[in-house]
Amino acid sequence: MSHTKRLDAQQPPVEQLPPSLQAVVLVGGQGTRLRPLTLTTPKPLVPLANRPVIEHIVRWLERYAITEIFLATQYQAAAFDRWLRRWQGTPVHAVAEPAPRGTAGAVAHLAERLHGTTIVVNGDNLQDLDLAALLAAHRAHAGVATIATDRVADPTGRGVVVSDHAGHVTEFQEKPAPGTARANTVNTGVYVLEPAALAMIPRDTFCNFEQQVFPQLIAAEAGLFAFQSAHTWIDTGTPDGYLRAQAAVLGSGASQPAGRPVAGRDTGNGLWQADAVNVDSAAQLSGGVALGFGTMIASHVRINASSIGRECHILPQALVERSAIWDGCMIEQGAAIYDSIIGFNCYIGAEARLDGAVVGDGCIIRSGAEVPAGTRLQPRSTYPG
Numbered sequence: 001m002s003h004t005k006r007l008d009a010q011q012p013p014v015e016q017l018p019p020s021l022q023a024v025v026l027v028g029g030q031g032t033r034l035r036p037l038t039l040t041t042p043k044p045l046v047p048l049a050n051r052p053v054i055e056h057i058v059r060w061l062e063r064y065a066i067t068e069i070f071l072a073t074q075y076q077a078a079a080f081d082r083w084l085r086r087w088q089g090t091p092v093h094a095v096a097e098p099a100p101r102g103t104a105g106a107v108a109h110l111a112e113r114l115h116g117t118t119i120v121v122n123g124d125n126l127q128d129l130d131l132a133a134l135l136a137a138h139r140a141h142a143g144v145a146t147i148a149t150d151r152v153a154d155p156t157g158r159g160v161v162v163s164d165h166a167g168h169v170t171e172f173q174e175k176p177a178p179g180t181a182r183a184n185t186v187n188t189g190v191y192v193l194e195p196a197a198l199a200m201i202p203r204d205t206f207c208n209f210e211q212q213v214f215p216q217l218i219a220a221e222a223g224l225f226a227f228q229s230a231h232t233w234i235d236t237g238t239p240d241g242y243l244r245a246q247a248a249v250l251g252s253g254a255s256q257p258a259g260r261p262v263a264g265r266d267t268g269n270g271l272w273q274a275d276a277v278n279v280d281s282a283a284q285l286s287g288g289v290a291l292g293f294g295t296m297i298a299s300h301v302r303i304n305a306s307s308i309g310r311e312c313h314i315l316p317q318a319l320v321e322r323s324a325i326w327d328g329c330m331i332e333q334g335a336a337i338y339d340s341i342i343g344f345n346c347y348i349g350a351e352a353r354l355d356g357a358v359v360g361d362g363c364i365i366r367s368g369a370e371v372p373a374g375t376r377l378q379p380r381s382t383y384p385g
Helices: 053-062 077-084 102-108 131-141 195-199 209-219 239-250
Strands: 022-026 068-073 092-096 118-122 125-127 145-151 159-163 169-174 185-193 224-228 233-235 265-268 271-273 284-291 302-308 319-321 336-338 353-355
Touching: 022 053, 022 102, 053 068, 053 118, 053 125, 068 077, 077 092, 102 118, 102 209, 125 185, 125 239, 131 145, 131 185, 131 224, 145 159, 145 209, 159 224, 169 209, 169 224, 185 195, 209 224, 233 239, 239 284, 239 302
Parallel strands: 022 068, 022 118, 068 092, 145 224, 271 284, 284 302, 302 319, 319 336, 336 353
Antiparallel strands: 118 185, 125 233, 145 185, 159 169, 159 185, 265 271
């Protein structure tokens, strides 16, 4: 993640953008790093500040006058169809792969519906990359593909992009071991592709941009370029990354993506509140807080830098810090939750304490229980068992 100054959500001048621009968001992964939460909800549909991650990504794309967006789905594909029935905005289509085909294979599956310049976005990342600047650089280079990159202190385990002074990509290292990276510029998961690049992706087979397509473009000297930009980009696919992304969106982190599409009405002082919310006058809310529809916050509750979903009940003297509580949860009196993610419809007993836990949907935490850091509870578990 690159730390940058606060950015405002400004629509780029229309003349900077092509008249018709399509985007593909890669959302077919199983989200294994975020399990057990993704056992029941696809990772791009998990709520982040009370909106699905995919909605944050689509709202970002909308700022740049993208005319059509495709979601390349595979895992729990029907869930995206249900989300789209509620979606209002730029035309978005969910297209399911019959089987996992990799990052490039997912785009190839859509090839007949893509016309002209196409933006490809990794559905794991929340970011505020200036797409107008990326497209301008892509046009100036007149290549077939451009990778958005950023400099990091430690590129270990990331996609390292090595380029020359003119921006030509000369090598792509996918997740190098410690001490073996040949640059500190890394792939941030946004690509611009021309039809010539799409034509080089084999059809109906497993294929990744990182291991197959980009090395092939380099070998063919087809014109693969890097666009370096210091911008906020956060991988939401791990519990730590998810909570950092939430902090960024709520404005309580070191940097934040532009727009801050938090669900609810901005009531000032870092509080976003949906309709039918009841907050007791003796409750203390600080540091960026989002409250979902119908939620009740009782007296002497303290909530800091956290989101509380729809129809939740937080009872007296409970404490929630730097955490996400999803819809339908009951937090009993005196419970304390730190740096944790609590899935849908969970029950946290009185005086229970959770610190750095990930709790799947429908779990019960008994009164007085202490759930240690690193605990991941499977859906519908009881702790202690």
